[in-house]
Amino acid sequence: MIIKKAELVAVAVRADGYPPDDLPEVAFAGRSNVGKSSLLNLLTGRRQLAKVSGSPGKTRTINFYRINDALRIVDLPGYGYAKISKSVAEGFGDMVEAYLKGRKGLALVVLLADIRHRPSAQDVQLFEWLRHYELNALVVATKADKISRSAVAAQLGLIRETLGLSQAARVIPVSTLKRTGVEELLEEIASATGFAAR
């Protein structure tokens, strides 16, 4: 799949702000600062499409990007950001959960986990939640450039083990710095959304 067109079509905090549920969607979920917005920019080849920040808590709304007029990538607010108050954090959780629960067109949830760390309790919780609701999930390990090549396999193993992934499940390492993992991820997105041939 080649992304020729990408545009922000909606920014929402509640269901009444979502675009009509008429296209397949791929949601990017994961803790704050893990690299969701950066990955969206890399995939679309548009550096400034989604705002990126070194300080966590950049994306605070659900942002819908229409891709090739055929599907949408949905950039979700991150969780696990210590500096926001508990009530705000719960609000984010509710926002994300309401979206994930209520979307018929949701074809794939990409869970991003930092390749350097064991997935957090919240990552595990979200992943189990996705499994419970039988949502199609894919794990991506971000910031692969931050560790040596020889350490990659062990870290992927740690992520697999912590999330309880099956042998068949794929974990894709990506780096927005080195621009790696893009083809693999686009392939998965195309196949999940039924646009493999385009």
Ligand SMILES: Nc1nc2c(ncn2[C@@H]2O[C@H](COP(=O)(O)OP(=O)(O)OP(=O)(O)O)[C@@H](O)[C@H]2O)c(=O)[nH]1
């Ligand atoms: N070295 C390296 N840094 C990265 C990579 N991906 C993201 N970053 C950096 O990580 C920081 C956070 O990236 P964002 O894309 O804003 O993270 P996010 O998951 O959207 O964060 P929230 O919006 O707070 O949920 C930024 O400083 C990015 O430049 C990567 O692959 N390699």
Ligand SMILES: [Mg+2]
């Ligand atoms: Mg973001």
